Amino acid sequence: MDDIQDNFANDLKSVNFQVALDVFKKEEIILQGKKENFDLYLIERLFPVLLEGLERLSREVEAHKEKPEEVRERFNPCIFLGQYLMRNNPKHNENKKDQLQYKQIYEYVRYERFKRHFETKKQQFLKLFMNSIKKEQAHCDQNQMKSFYKDIDDKLKLNGSLNEFVNSNKTLRQLKQNVSFDNVLNELTKYCSHHQNLTLESFNILF
Numbered sequence: 001m002d003d004i005q006d007n008f009a010n011d012l013k014s015v016n017f018q019v020a021l022d023v024f025k026k027e028e029i030i031l032q033g034k035k036e037n038f039d040l041y042l043i044e045r046l047f048p049v050l051l052e053g054l055e056r057l058s059r060e061v062e063a064h065k066e067k068p069e070e071v072r073e074r075f076n077p078c079i080f081l082g083q084y085l086m087r088n089n090p091k092h093n094e095n096k097k098d099q100l101q102y103k104q105i106y107e108y109v110r111y112e113r114f115k116r117h118f119e120t121k122k123q124q125f126l127k128l129f130m131n132s133i134k135k136e137q138a139h140c141d142q143n144q145m146k147s148f149y150k151d152i153d154d155k156l157k158l159n160g161s162l163n164e165f166v167n168s169n170k171t172l173r174q175l176k177q178n179v180s181f182d183n184v185l186n187e188l189t190k191y192c193s194h195h196q197n198l199t200l201e202s203f204n205i206l207f
Contacts, residue, residue, distance in 0.1 A: 037116065044109045045091075048102050053084040111193035117200045118189055124207045128152075129181055138181040145172065145179045152188070155206055156198070165191045 027038035057080055064072050090102060118125060130136055132151045133144035140148070146166060153162040165187075166172060172179065172187055192198050 040109050048105050053081050114189045114192045141177045
């Protein structure tokens with residue numbers, strides 16, 4: 001299980017995993033009156049416990065190889081997995097949400113939600129960006145970038161936490177005088193994914 005936890009974030013970003021879920025990306029479902037991408041729903045609600053269940057199932061299959069034939073014949077992998085999923089549903093087990101793989105899942109899904117939402121608002125963000133730096137261009141220097149982030153920090157009443165994130169961000173510091181708008185928006189997405197008090201609706205006030 002430790003190996004699974006250590007590689008969990010990489011599994012989420014792997015090509016095979018993404019290809020498998022691509023078919024669901026354009027599908028939407030309604031949850032509590034809000035639209036949700038079906039792939040994110042599967043990743044958040046099903047994938048963590050399914051991964052655990054498959055790992056436990058593989059152990060059980062190996063263990064049954066040493067058991068008498070009559071015991072092996074009674075063993076049903078589908079029933080075993082189904083029972084495991086029902087017994088370990090994180091919806092009914094709050095302790096599971098504190099486990100490493102669940103935290104990684106929730107961080108990934110939260111990042112993806114903001115990323116996709118910001119993509120739909122990209123032109124509006126760009127207009128806001130150009131108004132902030134007072135230039136009709138999609139790039140800026142460090143001071144202009146900080147001015148843009150400060151405007152957002154002030155409007156969302158983040159009490160300087162976005163400014164602190166920018167000042168401690170190694171990626172942005174390395175860009176120095178040629179910071180693209182895409183870089184700026186991507187780092188804003190990362191910031192949002194780690195701040196639970198922010199929601200997609202929080203940004204409606206900007207536009």
